[in-house]
Amino acid sequence: MAVIEAEELRRTYRTTTGALRRRTLDVEAVRGVTFAVERGELYGLLGPNGAGKTTIIKVLVTLLLPTAGSARVLGHDVVRDVREVRRRVGFVFGGERGLYERLSGLDNLRYFAELYGVPAREQGRRIAELLDLVGLSGRERERVEGYSRGMRQRLHIARGLMHDPEVLFLDEPTLGLDPVGARELRQTVAGLTEAGKTLLLTTHYMFEADALCDRIAVLSRGRIVAEGTPRALKERVGGGRVIEVEVFGIGEERVDALRAVGGVRSVAVEERGQVQALVVRTDAGVEVTPALLARLAGTTIGRVSYREPTLEDAYVALVEE
Amino acid sequence: MLVSVLEPLIFATIAFYLWGAGGREQTLLYVALGAGLMGMWSATLFGSGGLIQWQRWQRTLELLVAAPPRFLVTALPFTVATASLGLYSVAATLLWGRLLFGVPLAFEHPFLFLLALPATVLALGVLGLVFASTFVFYRHANAFSNLLEYPVWLASGVLVPVSLLPGFVEPLSWALAPTWGVRALRDAAFGGNPLPEIGACLALAVAYLTLAAVAMANFERLARRHATLSLT
Numbered sequence: 001m002a003v004i005e006a007e008e009l010r011r012t013y014r015t016t017t018g019a020l021r022r023r024t025l026d027v028e029a030v031r032g033v034t035f036a037v038e039r040g041e042l043y044g045l046l047g048p049n050g051a052g053k054t055t056i057i058k059v060l061v062t063l064l065l066p067t068a069g070s071a072r073v074l075g076h077d078v079v080r081d082v083r084e085v086r087r088r089v090g091f092v093f094g095g096e097r098g099l100y101e102r103l104s105g106l107d108n109l110r111y112f113a114e115l116y117g118v119p120a121r122e123q124g125r126r127i128a129e130l131l132d133l134v135g136l137s138g139r140e141r142e143r144v145e146g147y148s149r150g151m152r153q154r155l156h157i158a159r160g161l162m163h164d165p166e167v168l169f170l171d172e173p174t175l176g177l178d179p180v181g182a183r184e185l186r187q188t189v190a191g192l193t194e195a196g197k198t199l200l201l202t203t204h205y206m207f208e209a210d211a212l213c214d215r216i217a218v219l220s221r222g223r224i225v226a227e228g229t230p231r232a233l234k235e236r237v238g239g240g241r242v243i244e245v246e247v248f249g250i251g252e253e254r255v256d257a258l259r260a261v262g263g264v265r266s267v268a269v270e271e272r273g274q275v276q277a278l279v280v281r282t283d284a285g286v287e288v289t290p291a292l293l294a295r296l297a298g299t300t301i302g303r304v305s306y307r308e309p310t311l312e313d314a315y316v317a318l319v320e321e
Numbered sequence: 322m323l324v325s326v327l328e329p330l331i332f333a334t335i336a337f338y339l340w341g342a343g344g345r346e347q348t349l350l351y352v353a354l355g356a357g358l359m360g361m362w363s364a365t366l367f368g369s370g371g372l373i374q375w376q377r378w379q380r381t382l383e384l385l386v387a388a389p390p391r392f393l394v395t396a397l398p399f400t401v402a403t404a405s406l407g408l409y410s411v412a413a414t415l416l417w418g419r420l421l422f423g424v425p426l427a428f429e430h431p432f433l434f435l436l437a438l439p440a441t442v443l444a445l446g447v448l449g450l451v452f453a454s455t456f457v458f459y460r461h462a463n464a465f466s467n468l469l470e471y472p473v474w475l476a477s478g479v480l481v482p483v484s485l486l487p488g489f490v491e492p493l494s495w496a497l498a499p500t501w502g503v504r505a506l507r508d509a510a511f512g513g514n515p516l517p518e519i520g521a522c523l524a525l526a527v528a529y530l531t532l533a534a535v536a537m538a539n540f541e542r543l544a545r546r547h548a549t550l551s552l553t
Contacts, residue, residue, distance in 0.1 A: 013548055058548075063383050065545045087389045097380035115388045115395065159384075 001075060002036035003167055003198045004043070004060065008069035009033045011055050029055040031222035032069065037200055037215075042193045044209040045202040047219030048319055053202035054093075056219075057169045060200070061091045073167060090165035092156045094172035099144045105131075105155050106140040109162060116163035130158040134188055150181030157188060168192060170201045174208060186212060206315040210234075220319040234314050240265060242309050243289060245278040246302030257295045263288045266317050275302060281309065281317050329360035329410035330417050336480070337422045349424040350510055355479040357414040358503040361407025361445060362479070363470055368403030369449030370466050372396075373456035383550050386457070386541060393537045396453050401446030408442060411506075429512035437509050437519050441502030444522040448498050450533040458540035460549055479503045498525050 011030040016022050030052040037043040045053045058064040060071055062082045070077065076084040100108050106127065113123045131137045134154035144152065153173060160168060170189065174182040189212055193199060203209050209216050210230040218226040218233065226233055250269070258267045258278065263286035270277040282288050289304070309317075333356040340352045373396070376382040385395050418424035428434050455462040474480050476490050477499035483491050494500040505518035544550045 058383075061387050063387050063545060063550055064548055065542070083389060086387055091387065093380070093383075095380070098384060100379070100381065112384075112388075115385070115390065117389065 003039050003041075004035075004037035004071075004073055004200055006036075006056065006060070006069070006071045007034050009056065009059060009066050009071055010068040011052070011059060011064060012067045028222055030059070030066075033217075033219075033222070033224055035217050035224060035227065037198060039198055040193065040196055041214045042189075042199045042201060042212055044213035044216040045200065045219055046204075046206065046209045046216050046315065047202075048204065050221075051219040051319070052222040053219055054171050057091065057093075057171050057200065057202060061089055061169055062086055087163075088165055089167045089169065090160035090163065091169040092153075092160040092171065092173055094153070094175035096149055096152050096176070099152060099155060099159075101145040102143060104141050104143055105136060105147065105151075108144060108155065109140075109158060112159050112162050118163055126162065126164075127158075130161055133161070133191070134158045135184065148181075150177050150185070153177060153181070153185060154188070157185070161192075165197075167198045167200070170199060172202055172204065174203070174205070182208075206312050218315065218318045226318045233318070236314075236318075240284050240309055241282050242307050242313055243278075243280045243282060243292065244303075244305045244307070245280065245292065245296070246272075246275045246304070247278060247296065248275060248300040248302070250276055250278070250296075250299055254296065254299065258292055261288055261291045261295065262286075264292075268316055279313070279316070281313060325364065325406065325409075326413075328363065329357065329413045332356045332359045333414040333417050334421075337418060337424075349418060349422060350426070351507060353414050353418040353424050354411070354506045354510060355503055357407075357411030358441070358477075358479040358499050358506070359474050360410025360414065361404065361441070361502075362473055362477070362499050364407040364410060365400070365404040365445045365449040366452065366466055366470055366473075367463075368406060369400040369453045370456040370462055372399050372403060373453050374460075374463065377456075377460070377550070377552060380551060382457075386544075386550055391534075391537070392457065392541055393450065393454075393534050396537070397447070397450055400449035400453050401443065404442045404446035404449055407445065408438065411438065428510045430509045430515065433515050433519075434506060434509035437502070437505035437515050437522075440519045440522040440526075441498065441505060444498035444502060444526045444529070447526045447529040447533065451529055451536060454533055454536040454540050457537065458544045458547070458549055460552075473497060473499060476500075477503065496525070498522060498529070501525065 009030055010032055013027045013029055015025050015027060017025060033056060045056060047053050055064065059066050060073055060078055062078050062085050065079060072078065073085050074088050078085055109127045110123065113127065118126055131140050134157050136151060136154055139151065147155065173189065174185050177185060186208065201212060213230060215229055216233060217224045226236060255267055255269060258264060258280065263283045265281040265283060268279045270279060280292060333353060336352045336356045337349060340348060373382065376385060386392050388395065415426060419426050452466055475486065476494050477497045478494060479499055483494045501518045501521040505515040505522060508515035508518060
């Protein structure tokens with residue numbers, strides 16, 4: 001039996017706009033997502049902002065009700081069996097908040113130990129273990145307001161693991177961390193899977209998902225557009241070529257015109273200071289440069305370069321499909 | 322913080338002058354206890370909901386709601402703690418009255434007075450839980466709770482006796498914890514029997530707790546449906 005199961009999961013947010021003439025607007029954040037995570041697996045939800053990653057996690061940890069579809073964690077329905085799910089899962093949201101700033105790291109952990117019913121005689125040992133695991137031993141008596149972003153994030157993970165949950169949800173745990181902090185955190189996460197935990201991780205970063213996850217689902221606009229092992233995903237979009245063209249001031253119509261060129265798989269625009277870089281992914285063995293340059297006639301063009309696709313290209317290609 | 326410290330003293334000063342102008346110096350202790358309860362009510366009203374708001378801003382509200390205990394159980398210590406801040410209001414008012422207005426602090430039943438205080442705090446704290454439940458769903462519930470400060474001061478008889486108000490106010494006053502709290506404190510101070518009022522405080526606490534349990538479960542479900550537990 002899968003540890004985490006989602007079937008045709010949907011979630012719509014209703015918002016209102018306007019002051020006098022109020023209009024309601026339905027935003028479909030998750031549009032029929034189905035996946036299953038096996039015991040001991042580290043499963044990644046990869047996607048850009050607004051793809052629905054956080055919404056899925058919030059539904060799975062019982063913070064949001066799904067609009068349609070169903071989800072189970074350890075066999076418990078996230079709508080009907082709320083308390084059973086809450087007892088068995090831990091979750092960590094990215095960002096600096098979610099801690100009591102005026103309390104020490106130790107007191108934050110003590111409070112959540114109480115909340116999760118960790119027996120008093122075990123709390124000291126458990127907290128010491130977790131502080132050790134996340135590398136905060138020796139700093140636990142300092143107030144959280146003085147912690148760096150990385151320390152806060154590690155304290156979040158310690159909090160999420162306080163009751164030794166079987167399943168842990170990590171929502172963008174390396175968000176905003178410096179490269180060293182992010183690498184340390186990835187090591188901590190990798191250690192959790194070795195300890196037999198089932199993890200569901202969301203991230204923006206293809207390389208992070210590639211380094212950590214057993215399987216990945218790529219989300220785009222609320223739907224899973226690809227799922228599989230990191231290797232399989234790379235192969236799925238491999239075999240092409242990438243042309244980067246530097247331009248100065250290009251409109252959306254021109255970009256659409258480039259997308260229409262035969263042999264072009266996708267076109268992304270990256271802002272690089274004054275310059276815009278057009279990242280054009282093409283099929284293998286097709287020469288599209290003359291056609292591209294013809295459609296850019298009248299636009300100031302800088303450097304044109306060619307390279308092999310990277311992991312990030314694979315991800316961008318998937319979310320733009 | 323400064324407001325919480327100074328407000329009870331300001332309430333007390335205004336009340337003392339109001340009643341002093343009316344030539345009723347003998348009832349200054351009566352006034353002091355009412356002013357103390359005014360502060361306790363304000364602390365409960367603004368503190369209970371404010372605490373939920375603050376947790377939402379801190380992004381800790383989701384952590385508490387998604388923890389295994391019912392949120393009612395998690396929030397109860399917060400709201401009772403908030404109401405207990407009102408004890409400062411009572412103490413400061415009495416001390417202020419003693420030092421500046423010469424209010425005699427002679428209590429007929431000091432032990433019953435000390436029993437009435439925690440019963441009042443408990444009843445107000447659980448009433449605070451009812452307010453807190455609305456904040457779990459409504460992000461701007463303070464717009465409603467802000468309206469309740471003065472009407473409850475009036476309807477519970479902490480400012481003026483309820484008998485001076487229109488007849489329909491009295492039944493309303495029976496449902497309010499400050500009504501029974503201030504009566505219990507005044508009875509203990511002036512030699513009456515405060516035990517029935519203390520009992521009313523405890524009975525109301527049970528009734529509020531039942532109401533809060535239903536309200537909290539419903540508002541939590543609505544918050545999960547409408548995604549109002551967090552700001553994003």
